[in-house]
Structure formats: C-alpha cells, structure tokens
Amino acid sequence: MKIDSLPLPISLRTKYSALGITELYPPQAECVDAGLFDRKNLLVAIPTASGKTLVAEMAMQKEIADGGKCLYIVPLKALAAEKYEDFSGKEVKVGIATGDPDQRDEYLGRYDIIVATSEKTDSLLRNRSEWLKRVSLLVVDEIHLIGDPSRGATLEMVIAKLRYQNPAMQIIGLSATMGNPEELAKWLDAGLITSEWRPVDLREGVYHNGAIHFHGAERIVPTPKKDDDLNLLLDTAAEGGQCLVFVSSRRSAEAYAKRAATVLKKKSAELDGYADRIAKADATPSGKVLANAVRNGAAFHHAGLPRAAREAVEEGFRKGDIQVIASTPTLAAGLNLPARRVLIRDYQRYEAGIGMNPIPVMEYRQMAGRAGRPRLDPYGEAVLIAKDRDAVDRLFEEFIDAPAENISSQCQKENELRNHLLALVATGFASTRAEVEGFMEKSFYASQKATHRRLDRNISKALAYLVQSGMITEEADGALWGTQFGVLASRLYLDxxxxxxxxxxxxxxxxxxxxxxxxxxxxxxxxxxxxxxxxxxxxxxxxxxxxxxxxxxxxxxxxxxxxxxxxxxxxxxxxxxxxxxxxxxxxxxxxxxxxxxxxxxxxxxxxxxxxxxxxxxxxxxxxxxxxxxxxxVKEELLPLIALRGIGRVRARRLFDRGITTPEALLAADTREVVSILGNVLAKNVLEQAAKKTGKTTGFSSLPEEERNEVGPDAAPAEPKPQKTLFDFGE
Missing domain, CATH: 1.10.3380.20 (Sec63 N-terminal domain-like fold)
Incomplete structure (x- = not known):
C-alpha cells in the first residue's frame, strides 16, 4: 500500500518521502484496511520495530486535518520526550505534559497533539482540565502495561474515564505481544491487528560452547576470550554491528561495560566528546567508570545515572559511535535503541521472599525485539546464554517458544481501588454508590470476571475506608461527596x-x-x-x-x-x-x-x-x-535563593563572600557582585533586592562601560527546576 494513496496531508506525505518511507509495512496496511482512517478503534499488537508509531501518527494527522485533537499516552517521561521529537516539525502543534501533578495546564489545549504520561493524564482529569473533553483520538502506547503491578490500574482508569467523558472518541492501543489480546480488544470495542511480521528478520537462539543454536541451524562464534558474553560482543563488532546486553542489576551492567571496554578499545574524538559530557554530568565513581568505558566504545545504562549521562549514552549509541550498552531491563521497555545483536545474559531476577525467578516471557520479548535496526541491519539476533548443555533446550522452551503471558487488571488491589474511587467521587465522575459501581462495571477488571460479587465487595471496602478517613461522606440515600480533605488529596495526586x-x-x-x-x-x-x-x-x-x-x-x-x-x-x-x-x-x-x-x-x-x-x-x-x-541548600541560603536567578551555586558563592541577604547584596561593592553573577544577572538580582527592601540598587553608579560589559559569568538566570512527579524508576 503506497503512502501517496492514503488520505494524509500533503506536507506529511512529503516528509515521509524525504525519509524514504513510500510504502506501508504489511501490518500497517492491515490497520488501514481495518478502519484506521474511518475512526475505528484498533488494538495493534505487533512486534517491536514493525511500525506502530507510524500507524498512530498517520491516524493523528488525519484526525487533526479533520478538526480533531489527539492525546498520546506513554508510560515513561523519557519516552514522552522521544515521541514529542518524533511528532514535531510536521505542520502540527505538539505539546508535552509530564510534571506538576496538581495543575490544570489549560495551555495544553492549544496543541493538536499532546504527549503525556498516564499519571499526568490522570492528574489532569482529577483537576478537571477542560481541554481533555475535546480529545477526539486517544493513542495509548504500551497499552499492555494495564497489567503492570505498579502503574496498570492508573492506565486502566485513565482510559475508562476518557471513554466515559468522550464517548465518540477513537482509541488506538499499541502493544507488544501479549497472551490475551482478544480480551483487551473486546474491552476497548476495538478491531484486533496481530502479526509476527518484522522489517528485519529476527533470529532467536541460545549460545553454548562456542555456537549459537537456532531452530534447525547453528552459528559458530570465535572464542578468543574466556567469557561468553565478550566473545559474542566481539563477534558482533567484527561484522560492524552493535550490541545490547541485558543483565539483572546495575552492578552487573557497570561490570560488563568495564570488561567490554578493555576488549573493544575503540578510540575516536566523538567518543571522547560523549565521555566529557558524562564526566561533567556525573562526578560520582559510577560516572567516572561510565566515562572511561565510553572512551573505549562501551557503556552502561540504568536509572541510577543522571539524565544528562543517559542522554549522552543514548545519542552515542544511536549514532553508531558506542558499540555496546549493558543495561537493566528498563531500556527494553522504553527507548527506541535497536542493535544488531541482543544478549539476554541474565534471565532470572531476585524477588524478595521468593529468590531467583525467571523473567516473564513478555519481558524477554521486549528485549529480543530490540534486535535488528531497520534499514541498517540485514537481520537481528536475540541470544540467550546457557550455562550448560541441558539449559539449551530449557531456554528454548521457557522463552523462545513460550507464549506471552496473559495480562490482567490491577484494579482489584485495595490501595489502588481506594485511590481511584476517591478520584471518581472527588471529581464528580460518580456521585452515588450506584454510579461508582456502574462506572467500575465498565472497567477492564469487570470485563475479566465472570462474577462481579468480588468487585462489589472490594468497592464497599474501599468506600468504607474513605468514609472512615474523612475523605468522602455517604448519605442515607447513597449519595457520595468528596470532603475538602478528600478533594485536596485527590487533586494533589496523593494515595x-x-x-x-x-x-x-x-x-x-x-x-x-x-x-x-x-x-x-x-x-x-x-x-x-x-x-x-x-x-x-x-x-x-x-x-x-x-x-x-x-x-x-x-x-x-x-x-x-x-x-x-x-x-x-x-x-x-x-x-x-x-x-x-x-x-x-x-x-x-x-x-x-x-x-x-x-x-x-x-x-x-x-x-x-x-x-x-x-x-x-x-x-x-x-x-x-x-x-x-x-x-x-542549607537554611542559611534561603534569603538569597528567594531571588530569581540565584541557584545553589551562585547563592553559596555570594554567602561565602559575606553577602548573605538581599540587604547585604545592595550594600556590597557592585563590582564584586558583578564578578560573581555577571553583568546581566547582577542587574536583575539587584533590582529584585531593591524592590524587596525599598532601597536603590547602586548599579547605575558604575561607569557606563562597566554597566554594559558582559563578564564571563554573565549567563542567563538559572532557571528554577520545574516541579515534576514521575522522574524516578526510568
């Protein structure tokens, strides 16, 4: 199916053509045939790198051309930033929403596409953002995370509320392979698109004793080193490919990157540049290890790194300069970083009270799906490493040939149900017990249960807790009201x-x-x-x-x-x-x-x-x-921090020079203030101090040439960091 034959804006077709995208992949064409442009709900459960994002973008561009508004929900802030970049620069207005949980953010209503995390969307619903009522197309990326223990209930309730609020809204769910897509499609009233097709052939195998064993084939791997994981890396590098290595812990990721750096010894000015960025962003021992590894073409990636260091690693890998990344599984679930070969070295994980347990098949599929870079690699390889010969067949059975797990609703959890029932009542989605029960009857949880007695019992228990804690009141006729405390807790997005x-x-x-x-x-x-x-x-x-x-x-x-x-x-x-x-x-x-x-x-x-x-x-x-x-900052810096543009570093510099308050700032030698802050910021800060104290700045007493001089430290004011909620655990 040719792109030029589709009902898309000419500007978008031109963009696609410039990128070499002239024809749809088979699963994308299936989506069009199933009613993508006819506002049909679709659940698209196809492999990684099969073009799910393009399906969503085409639908959104068509919807916007027809006068609609689109909301694109993602699980992680890093993924939100990536999708924001993907959708920008294509003749539509794109906004991003990830922080400030108690804000309405009505300004977002001016955008055609709003990219947001599920938690942020939930908080916008709780704070009654009016623009959400105008959303006519909802895209949910990684929709299988409805089954995730930590964030599944929130995603489910967000979808349910948006459907309740906007009954004519089109929904497109994008998903990795799951065991029961039919159940989710039925709940969404959606057509189901499944496929095993990939643009790059994926070969899945198990490595043991110098060879990768595939179904019906074998690949010999040279073994110059004693470690299997290093030999597999060197084999990939020898043919010009990149490698992702998934391990179970941060410590293991760092240790592998150090070992990989010693065998790769890849040197370049580009690698030195990434390493310098990392060293500047992270002065910790871990940051130094990462910078040293990157200078030799290896890296690690996990949530313990500061964002700037992670971004340097991601950029270096995308541009082909970094040869290998060792990562914890977080990388597989979020960012688009494909590689020629993916090594799943650690396929067991420690769980408190249980011990070592195999990772879920869905998680294995997420990792394996990163193998093969479209238009760059002739194939992709996902390789598990067996510890002995007996493990080879077992790994095929447990991971490669195993079906993905079914996903199930997480709304049955007591604390999750309390949280979301409070939000239903506090925001007016439900004002009686009957309405609460009626709303929950339309949940994914209810659709999965043959009997609803358990749901009714859980609802009663959650409502009783909320009444007892003073968050809602229930009248004799079943009417429910959010108290001042309950409404406040809900809007603040608190459990x-x-x-x-x-x-x-x-x-x-x-x-x-x-x-x-x-x-x-x-x-x-x-x-x-x-x-x-x-x-x-x-x-x-x-x-x-x-x-x-x-x-x-x-x-x-x-x-x-x-x-x-x-x-x-x-x-x-x-x-x-x-x-x-x-x-x-x-x-x-x-x-x-x-x-x-x-x-x-x-x-x-x-x-x-x-x-x-x-x-x-x-x-x-x-x-x-x-x-x-x-x-x-320490408490002693609070008077200085109160001045816009003064961050912790500049405040400490001023304080250590004896300039401890706005009054002291005005009394100080202006030349000294300028030497610390630079000319532009000094003028701004002195004016603020003068306004606070009712005194003059003394800035105008400087000679004209000094007042206009911009010193080496005359950077723009340090921005106050935006308050954010969902930055951790990425």
Missing part, C-alpha cells in the same frame, strides 16, 4: 493512605523537626525507599539511637529503617553535601539522588498544602524545607 498519614501525624506534633518531616514523607506509600544493604545497618542504627527523638513515626519495621536511609540522603542533599560524597556514603547513584529529590519536591509541596489546612503553625517551617529540597 489516600499518604494523605491520612500526613494529616494525622502533623496534627499531633507540638514541635517541628525537619528530619522527622523527611522521614515521614519517606514512610508514605507514594515515596520509593532505598534498599537497605547490610553495610547500611550500622549507620541507620546509630542514627536511630542518636536522633530517634527527631523522628515522628514510631512503628519499627524494615520500611522504617529504609526510610531512615532515604531521609538521610535527602538531608545530605539539603546540607549541600557534594553528590559524589552522597553516592559514596550511601551506595547510591547520582540518578537515585535526583529521583529522591524529585519525588520529595512533589510530596513536600503536597505536605505544604495539607499543613496549611490542618497544622498551619508549621507553615513557615514546611515552606522553608520545601525550598531547601528544591534547591539543595
């Missing part, structure tokens, strides 16, 4: 248990404790906690003994002590301890620090709103702590 814990704890405290507040936030269900290693136990025990009176939570548990460690990391950040020292002291990565900070910034903001309503005596202390977390 009801988090909101209740914050309110109850703050209300009973007589004095404020910054460390107690941090630990309290780290105890909530909405905060991830660092894993408590054996090496951490002495430190945590010591802190508990010496500072136990600062803590507000009294229930001793594994979560309690993990929260102590996490709070200590946050406190170190607020005390301006350098990142590399924090990483060394607590055994975490720079990306982990950033994740903690981002999560706590949101929770501190939410805690500030709850404090104002229920414990206003702590308003000032909570606000100060929020600013300290946001900027990573």
């Amino acid at each position: 009801p248990e988090t909101a209740s814990l914050l309110r109850e704890t703050l209300e009973k405290q007589e004095t404020f404790s910054a460390f107690g507040m941090l630990h309290l936030l780290c105890m909530t269900p909405d905060m991830f906690r660092f894993y408590l290693k054996a090496s951490d136990e002495r430190l945590v025990d010591q802190v508990f003994c010496e500072r136990g009176d600062e803590l507000w939570c009294e229930e001793l548990s594994e979560e309690f002590f993990a929260a102590v460690k996490t709070a200590l990391v946050a406190e170190a950040w607020c005390e301006e301890v350098p990142e590399d020292i924090i990483c060394e002291n607590f055994g975490v990565g720079a990306g982990d620090i950033h994740a903690v900070v981002e999560n706590l910034r949101w929770l501190m903001h939410a805690a500030g709103r709850i404090t104002h309503e229920f414990a206003p005596r702590f308003d000032a202390e909570v606000r100060n702590l929020e600013i300290r977390i946001e900027n990573g």
Whole structure:
C-alpha cells in the first residue's frame, strides 16, 4: 500500500518521502484496511520495530486535518520526550505534559497533539482540565502495561474515564505481544491487528560452547576470550554491528561495560566528546567508570545515572559511535535503541521472599525485539546464554517458544481501588454508590470476571475506608461527596493512605523537626525507599539511637529503617553535601539522588498544602524545607535563593563572600557582585533586592562601560527546576 494513496496531508506525505518511507509495512496496511482512517478503534499488537508509531501518527494527522485533537499516552517521561521529537516539525502543534501533578495546564489545549504520561493524564482529569473533553483520538502506547503491578490500574482508569467523558472518541492501543489480546480488544470495542511480521528478520537462539543454536541451524562464534558474553560482543563488532546486553542489576551492567571496554578499545574524538559530557554530568565513581568505558566504545545504562549521562549514552549509541550498552531491563521497555545483536545474559531476577525467578516471557520479548535496526541491519539476533548443555533446550522452551503471558487488571488491589474511587467521587465522575459501581462495571477488571460479587465487595471496602478517613461522606440515600480533605488529596495526586498519614501525624506534633518531616514523607506509600544493604545497618542504627527523638513515626519495621536511609540522603542533599560524597556514603547513584529529590519536591509541596489546612503553625517551617529540597541548600541560603536567578551555586558563592541577604547584596561593592553573577544577572538580582527592601540598587553608579560589559559569568538566570512527579524508576 503506497503512502501517496492514503488520505494524509500533503506536507506529511512529503516528509515521509524525504525519509524514504513510500510504502506501508504489511501490518500497517492491515490497520488501514481495518478502519484506521474511518475512526475505528484498533488494538495493534505487533512486534517491536514493525511500525506502530507510524500507524498512530498517520491516524493523528488525519484526525487533526479533520478538526480533531489527539492525546498520546506513554508510560515513561523519557519516552514522552522521544515521541514529542518524533511528532514535531510536521505542520502540527505538539505539546508535552509530564510534571506538576496538581495543575490544570489549560495551555495544553492549544496543541493538536499532546504527549503525556498516564499519571499526568490522570492528574489532569482529577483537576478537571477542560481541554481533555475535546480529545477526539486517544493513542495509548504500551497499552499492555494495564497489567503492570505498579502503574496498570492508573492506565486502566485513565482510559475508562476518557471513554466515559468522550464517548465518540477513537482509541488506538499499541502493544507488544501479549497472551490475551482478544480480551483487551473486546474491552476497548476495538478491531484486533496481530502479526509476527518484522522489517528485519529476527533470529532467536541460545549460545553454548562456542555456537549459537537456532531452530534447525547453528552459528559458530570465535572464542578468543574466556567469557561468553565478550566473545559474542566481539563477534558482533567484527561484522560492524552493535550490541545490547541485558543483565539483572546495575552492578552487573557497570561490570560488563568495564570488561567490554578493555576488549573493544575503540578510540575516536566523538567518543571522547560523549565521555566529557558524562564526566561533567556525573562526578560520582559510577560516572567516572561510565566515562572511561565510553572512551573505549562501551557503556552502561540504568536509572541510577543522571539524565544528562543517559542522554549522552543514548545519542552515542544511536549514532553508531558506542558499540555496546549493558543495561537493566528498563531500556527494553522504553527507548527506541535497536542493535544488531541482543544478549539476554541474565534471565532470572531476585524477588524478595521468593529468590531467583525467571523473567516473564513478555519481558524477554521486549528485549529480543530490540534486535535488528531497520534499514541498517540485514537481520537481528536475540541470544540467550546457557550455562550448560541441558539449559539449551530449557531456554528454548521457557522463552523462545513460550507464549506471552496473559495480562490482567490491577484494579482489584485495595490501595489502588481506594485511590481511584476517591478520584471518581472527588471529581464528580460518580456521585452515588450506584454510579461508582456502574462506572467500575465498565472497567477492564469487570470485563475479566465472570462474577462481579468480588468487585462489589472490594468497592464497599474501599468506600468504607474513605468514609472512615474523612475523605468522602455517604448519605442515607447513597449519595457520595468528596470532603475538602478528600478533594485536596485527590487533586494533589496523593494515595489516600499518604494523605491520612500526613494529616494525622502533623496534627499531633507540638514541635517541628525537619528530619522527622523527611522521614515521614519517606514512610508514605507514594515515596520509593532505598534498599537497605547490610553495610547500611550500622549507620541507620546509630542514627536511630542518636536522633530517634527527631523522628515522628514510631512503628519499627524494615520500611522504617529504609526510610531512615532515604531521609538521610535527602538531608545530605539539603546540607549541600557534594553528590559524589552522597553516592559514596550511601551506595547510591547520582540518578537515585535526583529521583529522591524529585519525588520529595512533589510530596513536600503536597505536605505544604495539607499543613496549611490542618497544622498551619508549621507553615513557615514546611515552606522553608520545601525550598531547601528544591534547591539543595542549607537554611542559611534561603534569603538569597528567594531571588530569581540565584541557584545553589551562585547563592553559596555570594554567602561565602559575606553577602548573605538581599540587604547585604545592595550594600556590597557592585563590582564584586558583578564578578560573581555577571553583568546581566547582577542587574536583575539587584533590582529584585531593591524592590524587596525599598532601597536603590547602586548599579547605575558604575561607569557606563562597566554597566554594559558582559563578564564571563554573565549567563542567563538559572532557571528554577520545574516541579515534576514521575522522574524516578526510568
């Protein structure tokens, strides 16, 4: 099927032609035949790299040409940024929404395509963003994540709410292979498109004893090294291909990259450039290991890296400069980074209370699907590494030949149901018990159950909790109302248990404790906690003994002590301890620090709103702590941080020169201020200080040539980082 024969805008067809896209792949053509341009709902469950994104883009461009508005939902912020770039520059207005969970973001309504995470979309629904009512085409990328334990319920409820609100809306679900696509298609009232076709042939096999065993064939691999994973890498490199190696842990990823660097020894100016970017972004020991590996053509990729370091690795790999990336499975589920050969070295994962367990088949398929770069590779290879001969047949049976698992709704979980039922009531989607039950009858969860008694029982239990916690009220006739507290918790995007814990704890405290507040936030269900290693136990025990009176939570548990460690990391950040020292002291990565900070910034903001309503005596202390977390500064820098353009680095420079307040800034030698801030920023900051204090700046007393001179540090004002919620765990 030719692109020129499709009802697409001429500008888009021209763009595709310039990219060499003139004809649809067979699965894409199936989508057109199934009603893609006739506003039919479709579930497209086809292999990675088979052109799902193009299907969505064509449908969105046609919808926009017909006057519609499109919402494209993704699971990860990094994927949102990637899709934003994909859709931009094609004669339509594209927006992106990933942060600020309690904002309506009405400005997004001016865009034709809005790319958003499922959590952000949920928060927009809770805050009643009017533009969502005008969405006429919904695309859900990675829709199989409805079955994901951590985010599946949110995705399911977002789809259900949008369908309820916009009954004429077209839905296109994009999915990897799953075991029960028919069930999901039925729930969506969608036509089902499945296919095994790929633009690049995928060969799946198991490596053992110098050969890759495929169905009915074998490939001999030279073995100059003693390690199988290195021999497979060198074999790929010898024929000009790139390699992705999936391992089970961050430590394993880093160790493999170090070993790979010693055998590749690939040198270039481009690699040095990526390494320099990484070294600048991450001064931790882990960052130094990564930079050194990249100089030799190898890299690792995991959530513990800061974003700038991950972006350098991704760019270097896409451009073909970096030969291999060793990664944890997060890379397979998100970014588009295909390679000639994919090695699944670790196909078991440790699970607490269970031990080592095989990874799901769907996860294996996600990894294997990264093999083969369209228009670059003649084929792709996905290779499992067997530890002995007996394992070869077993790996074929358990992964290569096994069907993907069925996905199931996650709305049966008690905490998820509480959260989403509160949102239904607080936002007016349901105002009676009967309406709540009626809404949930249309959920994917209800569609999977032969009997609904269990759902009714779970709904009753969740509503009872919300009534008892003061978040909703239920009248005798079954009417439901969100209380002020319940509406606030829902709009702040808090788990009801988090909101209740914050309110109850703050209300009973007589004095404020910054460390107690941090630990309290780290105890909530909405905060991830660092894993408590054996090496951490002495430190945590010591802190508990010496500072136990600062803590507000009294229930001793594994979560309690993990929260102590996490709070200590946050406190170190607020005390301006350098990142590399924090990483060394607590055994975490720079990306982990950033994740903690981002999560706590949101929770501190939410805690500030709850404090104002229920414990206003702590308003000032909570606000100060929020600013300290946001900027990573000691309390002594708060007066300077209050000036726009002054970040933690510049504030510390001023303070160390004895310039500690806006008043001191105005009283200081203007030349000294300019030497620290640069001319442009100094003028702006001095004007702010003058406005705060009612005094003059003294800036005009400088000679004309000095006032107009732009010094070496005269950079634009440091932007205040945008508050974000969903930056962690990517």
